[in-house]
Amino acid sequence: MTDPTDTGFPCQVCGSKGLERQSAFTALPRVTSDCKPWPAGGSLAVCSDCGAIQKIPDAQWQNEIRRIYGAYEIYHLSDGAEQVIFAGAGGEASPRSHMLVDFVAKTIALPPTGKLIDIGCGNGAALAGFSKILPQWELYGNELSDRVLPALEKIPNFVALYTVDDVKAIPGRYDLVSMIHSLEHMPAPLSTVTAATRLLEDRGSVFIEVPDIETSPFDLVVADHLSHFSLDTLRYLASRAGLTAVTATTSVLGKEITFIGRSGQTSLPRPAAAAGFRAARATVTWLQSVIDRARTLSKEGPLGIFGTSISGMWLYGALEGRIDFFVDEDRSRIGRDYEGKPILAPQDAPAGSTVYVPLTPAVSTKVVARLAGHGARFVPPPEWPGN
Ligand SMILES: [Zn+2]
Known part of the structure; x- marks a missing residue:
């Protein structure tokens, strides 16, 4: 007999076999990350050892993400213009990625020259922001397809796009590896962050931005988001991937977690599952x-x-x-x-x-x-x- 609660997959954060299916989720309609309605029928689980909330990357999910990415249109209702966040009362509107780029530059001392790769770079919104504050750096991107290449080539110090779906296949070493709204999509987040850490030069940093499930309830119904991190589960995953946190906070952008880490083993206690x-x-x-x-x-x-x-x-x-x-x-x-x-x-x-x-x-x-x-x-x- 097969146990209907056994997902057949280990926890994406701690590796435990104790995933518990949340069957009530399956009745909820979903949406794609490019904002198109998507039918009900997904699988959600919580790890009984670390509490990480995650979808199950089974054949159905893999098939669904292939269909979603095959038809992907970023910001299709505003002709590709990046969604704008309003920075405080009366503050001027600033695209999200520019706020994040500014935060990274304020938090870590970036030398005048260096190499940066943005994993899951999309149409280059973050790379364009990095280009403005790091004009002497060499900028690289990673995406599933080269559809975004014409947009990236307009960025002054853009060097190359690697169209590989496994971070392990990216060549070179980098002073900054960023993953901005991409880690939550990855079918194997722990090995992805481990591979990103191995791309670092000495003293290099990994920068991760993901939705915060504790303040971002609609993130759960995004069909192509596999991982739904809390501050604790993201920090724990990063420590298992060989990163020591420089900063881990939910206060940079509303409803999101901002993490910057450097290579170095720290052993954090496993988060409480409750x-x-x-x-x-x-x-x-x-x-x-x-x-x-x-x-x-x-x-x-x-x-x-x-x-x-x-x-x-x-x-x-x-x-x-x-x-x-x-x-x-x-x-x-x-x-x-x-x-x-x-x-x-x-x-x-x-x-x-x-x-x-x-x-x-x-x-x-x-x-x-x-x-x-x-x-x-x-x-x-x-x-x-x-x-
Ligand atoms: Zn776990």
Whole structure:
């Protein structure tokens, strides 16, 4: 007899065989990391030894990520313009990767010349940022295909793109190895970070940026994200990969973990598993309640969804497209449509309609308060369980 709870895979963080399937997850619709609705049916597990939350990289998942990446369009609703983060009240808008690049430059002393490789470099948003502050460095990229090469070649000190899917196959040594929103996609994160560490020159650094599952509940339904790290599980994985943390923090970008490490063995205690189980169960329960509220609202009259990124498109798929419009504050999206549903500015949402704001409770409460007074009724998702 096969044990239905046995995933057949070891934990991606600690290697233990104690993965416990979270069957309630399978009923949740999903979304792709390029913000397209994706059907339910995924597999999620939590490690009973270290609490790491992870998908199972079985044949179904491998097949799904091949289909997702085969049709991948980064930022398709804004013609490839990078999503903008608003830096504080009244602060000027700054693309996310430039904020991260600035943080790295402030945190570690980077010499005037050196070599950098960005693993999972996408269309080069981070490399372009690094190019501005490190004009004398040689910049390299790594991606699954060379579709991004024309964009990378416009970066002044870009040298080469390695189109390999295994970090072990990357040649050379580097003073900085970055993985910005790429490690969570990797089918084998521990061996990937171990291989990245082996690419370092003496005194070189690895820089990792991933979503923080403890503050980023919608990350769980991103179909092509295998790993859902907390600060503790990422730090633990990095230590097992031979990195000593220079910094590990959740305070650089909202809902994300920023880690910088140098080569060097540290042995950290294995994280307590209870935190992972608590986070996974609370998140699955809350995501289901977000859908339930949307279904109730859709019966009450015209309904719009706030946002056309991960959470907005996930909810759109969960409602099988049965909404009337989207609302977005991103000017590059307003005036467009998705599958015939117009994308409106908040003040243009029709009077008498409801706009559901599927953001984390802390953020949605602020958005709802800020937009009250426009014609439509703006509604937040249910409170976080336990609040
Ligand atoms: Zn584990």
